Amino acid sequence: MTDELLNALQDCLQALRQGETLETALARYPQLAAELRPLLITAQLAPRLGQVAGQPAAPAPATEAAHRAQFLGRATALRPTLRPATLQKFPLNLFSHLWPTPSEATMRPPISFAVRAALIIGLVIFGLVAGGYGMASASAASLPGDPLYGIKRALEDTQYFFADAQTRTRLETEFADRRLQEVAAVADSGRTELIEFSGWVERQEAEVWIVSGMRVAVNAQTVVVGNPVVGSRVRVVGTIRPDRTVLAARIVRLDDEPPLPTATERPPEVTRTPGATEPTREVTRTPEPTRTEVHEVTNTPRPEPSRTPFPEPSRTRTPRPEPSRTPEPTRTRTPRPEPSRTYTPRPEPSRTPVPEPSRTPEATQPPEPSRTPEPTQPPEPSRTPTRPVEPSRTPTAPVEPSRTPTRPVEPSRTPTVPVEPSRTPTRPVEPSRTPTVPVEPSRTPTMLPEPSRTPEPTNTPGVFAKRHT
Amino acid sequence: MLYAHSVSPTHSPAAAEEAQLLAEAQQLAGHALSQIHTRFYPVLYRYAYYRTGDTQVAEDIAGETLMRLLTALHQQATIQSLRGWLFGVAGHLVADHFRRAPSERLSEHLTAPEAPAAEAEQHLQAQAMRVALQTLTADQQAVLALRFGDEYSIEATAEVLGKKPNAIKALQFRALGALRRALGLGGDV
Numbered sequence: 001m002t003d004e005l006l007n008a009l010q011d012c013l014q015a016l017r018q019g020e021t022l023e024t025a026l027a028r029y030p031q032l033a034a035e036l037r038p039l040l041i042t043a044q045l046a047p048r049l050g051q052v053a054g055q056p057a058a059p060a061p062a063t064e065a066a067h068r069a070q071f072l073g074r075a076t077a078l079r080p081t082l083r084p085a086t087l088q089k090f091p092l093n094l095f096s097h098l099w100p101t102p103s104e105a106t107m108r109p110p111i112s113f114a115v116r117a118a119l120i121i122g123l124v125i126f127g128l129v130a131g132g133y134g135m136a137s138a139s140a141a142s143l144p145g146d147p148l149y150g151i152k153r154a155l156e157d158t159q160y161f162f163a164d165a166q167t168r169t170r171l172e173t174e175f176a177d178r179r180l181q182e183v184a185a186v187a188d189s190g191r192t193e194l195i196e197f198s199g200w201v202e203r204q205e206a207e208v209w210i211v212s213g214m215r216v217a218v219n220a221q222t223v224v225v226g227n228p229v230v231g232s233r234v235r236v237v238g239t240i241r242p243d244r245t246v247l248a249a250r251i252v253r254l255d256d257e258p259p260l261p262t263a264t265e266r267p268p269e270v271t272r273t274p275g276a277t278e279p280t281r282e283v284t285r286t287p288e289p290t291r292t293e294v295h296e297v298t299n300t301p302r303p304e305p306s307r308t309p310f311p312e313p314s315r316t317r318t319p320r321p322e323p324s325r326t327p328e329p330t331r332t333r334t335p336r337p338e339p340s341r342t343y344t345p346r347p348e349p350s351r352t353p354v355p356e357p358s359r360t361p362e363a364t365q366p367p368e369p370s371r372t373p374e375p376t377q378p379p380e381p382s383r384t385p386t387r388p389v390e391p392s393r394t395p396t397a398p399v400e401p402s403r404t405p406t407r408p409v410e411p412s413r414t415p416t417v418p419v420e421p422s423r424t425p426t427r428p429v430e431p432s433r434t435p436t437v438p439v440e441p442s443r444t445p446t447m448l449p450e451p452s453r454t455p456e457p458t459n460t461p462g463v464f465a466k467r468h469t
Numbered sequence: 470m471l472y473a474h475s476v477s478p479t480h481s482p483a484a485a486e487e488a489q490l491l492a493e494a495q496q497l498a499g500h501a502l503s504q505i506h507t508r509f510y511p512v513l514y515r516y517a518y519y520r521t522g523d524t525q526v527a528e529d530i531a532g533e534t535l536m537r538l539l540t541a542l543h544q545q546a547t548i549q550s551l552r553g554w555l556f557g558v559a560g561h562l563v564a565d566h567f568r569r570a571p572s573e574r575l576s577e578h579l580t581a582p583e584a585p586a587a588e589a590e591q592h593l594q595a596q597a598m599r600v601a602l603q604t605l606t607a608d609q610q611a612v613l614a615l616r617f618g619d620e621y622s623i624e625a626t627a628e629v630l631g632k633k634p635n636a637i638k639a640l641q642f643r644a645l646g647a648l649r650r651a652l653g654l655g656g657d658v
Contacts, residue, residue: 003635005642006635006638006639006641006642007638009638009641009642009645010623010638010641013616013641017620038646038649038654039642039645039646039649041649041654042645042646042648042649042652042654043617043645045598045652046613046616046617046645046648047617047618048594048595048598049519049520049522049595049598049599049602049613049614049617049618050515050518050519050614050617050618050619051595052518052524056515056618057514057515057518057519057524057527058511058514058515059510059511059514059524059527059528059531060528063528064510064511064514067506067510067528067531067532067535068503068506068507068510070532070536071502071506071532071535071536071539072499072502072503072506074536074539075497075499075502075539076499078497078539078542078543079497199503200499200500200503200504201500202500202503202504202507210507212503212507213503213506213507230500231500231501232500233499233500
């Protein structure tokens with residue numbers, strides 16, 4: 001067994017692999033052919049050991065996905081307490097799987113938060129009363145597209161809803177793994193379904209990405225948010241096709257991004273908002289508070305909240321300055337108090353706070369524009385249901401007591417508030433509201449006298465003070 | 470050239486990429502681990518299947534190998550080559566598997582399939598080969614699995630098995646000869 005023989009064998013194997021016939025391969029080594037021939041024949045049989053029914057053996061995708069989930073779950077458990085910031089966003093998306101259209105507006109559940117909250121509570125009661133474990137287990141194996149799948153997701157949301165912060169962390173991972181397994185299982189079943197999952201971008205090519213082992217087709221219709229790169233954690237919403245490729249409708253980056261220029265300004269505002277609003281909204285928003293906390297702990301999260309809001313808030317804001325004039329209507333109110341109290345100064349300060357609350361909601365509140373109308377417009381009650389914006393004021397403005405007398409309407413609004421939170425997560429709708437704003441401008445003219453609009457921007461406090469003094 | 474397969478210490482781009490992956494995985498970074506799973510689960514599965522001929526066992530071995538990687542990373546064990554480490558562990562698990570139930574599983578498979586004649590014939594051939602494969606040394610089996618099950622190059626196989634390319638060529642030569650004899654195909658080698 002000389003080196004020459006070894007190399008000749010290797011050379012012939014290479015030739016066979018490249019499609020040459022046994023004879024042409026051997027023709028290169030006439031003196032060694034007798035020795036090489038039996039080995040090469042054996043070598044031609046050798047690949048069969050790795051084949052199943054003539055095809056190279058491959059693991060079942062569902063098994064592989066299940067193992068991946070287990071593997072990554074274990075990794076999370078082993079990892080020191082620092083969690084990937086990416087998992088902290090956990091939108092309550094009870095019914096998102098029912099939504100077939102990819103656009104942002106349609107991806108959001110059309111059912112209001114209040115209704116979903118009611119559903120959750122209903123499910124809990126059902127669970128308690130009827131010992132709903134049967135249903136839980138029946139739905140546990142359901143996949144996207146199955147009738148019980150909505151219940152499965154609702155139960156998950158319920159579980160999440162009542163979990164403490166630490167458990168939530170675990171649940172987020174668990175649910176994310178479950179989504180991946182579901183996608184693989186749907187792929188195995190050969191159905192075409194709308195699905196969603198989160199994972200890490202492993203490869204990015206022009207038309208196909210690999211996200212946590214899943215092939216994701218990206219085309220011109222795909223909405224990509226946050227500029228994901230290899231290594232980013234993303235949420236993918238799309239359609240799984242029988243060829244085991246997810247046709248992505250939407251890919252959203254979940255982990256940190258380089259902060260936007262505007263980011264520096266706003267983070268404080270964002271953080272305030274929760275604080276201000278929480279008291280009033282606790283019931284509805286419970287999910288959100290947890291996020292905010294997490295962010296603070298990890299630091300990293302902060303950028304995230306600011307990002308998502310940014311794009312949208314920026315839109316809303318630009319319009320806002322004008323809508324914010326709407327607050328001016330408040331001034332109109334101010335006249336009211338004045339008769340009683342002559343406190344021209346006071347009303348203004350009170351306004352100034354008002355703008356701030358509106359910011360806090362920023363992400364959440366495009367509705368602000370709607371407020372403006374409220375003061376001037378008796379119809380307010382009707383709006384109020386839709387736009388909970390007012391609550392935000394209530395917390396922020398201690399002055400209100402004085403107003404409250406003047407405004408019997410407010411109390412009615414506050415109850416309605418819960419609805420808004422649901423929007424906040426989904427945000428997409430906001431654009432549509434902004435359009436609605438145009439109506440207000442017409443009012444605005446009436447209010448124009450109120451140069452005080454300038455106040456609306458954060459500066460307002462200062463400006464006012466100067467003027468009045 | 471024909472004899473160009475000499476020892477070249479230059480690392481392939483894939484090796485560099487895997488070194489990077491390993492470095493990130495040592496922090497238990499989720500994205501790196503996810504990528505490792507995507508990349509190696511199927512490869513380990515094929516390797517284990519080639520050597521055991523059992524899909525269930527192959528799944529178990531591929532899975533267990535990766536889980537052990539997690540443990541090793543967590544314990545900050547030194548891992549020179551990710552690929553080498555993984556195949557090393559998978560190889561041990563294959564050996565364990567046969568130590569536990571050597572002939573049982575093979576005979577089980579020899580009688581199992583109720584399939585069309587041609588397929589059954591093919592299956593029997595494969596089983597005969599598998600029985601023959603078990604008579605080879607572990608290194609020889611590993612070389613066949615990598616070279617013919619996964620079409621690894623000589624260099625890649627050398628890296629995985631932690632040997633020099635010339636040693637792999639010699640192993641490949643002997644493995645084919647041994648397989649041929651075990652299959653009863655005759656002819657001296």
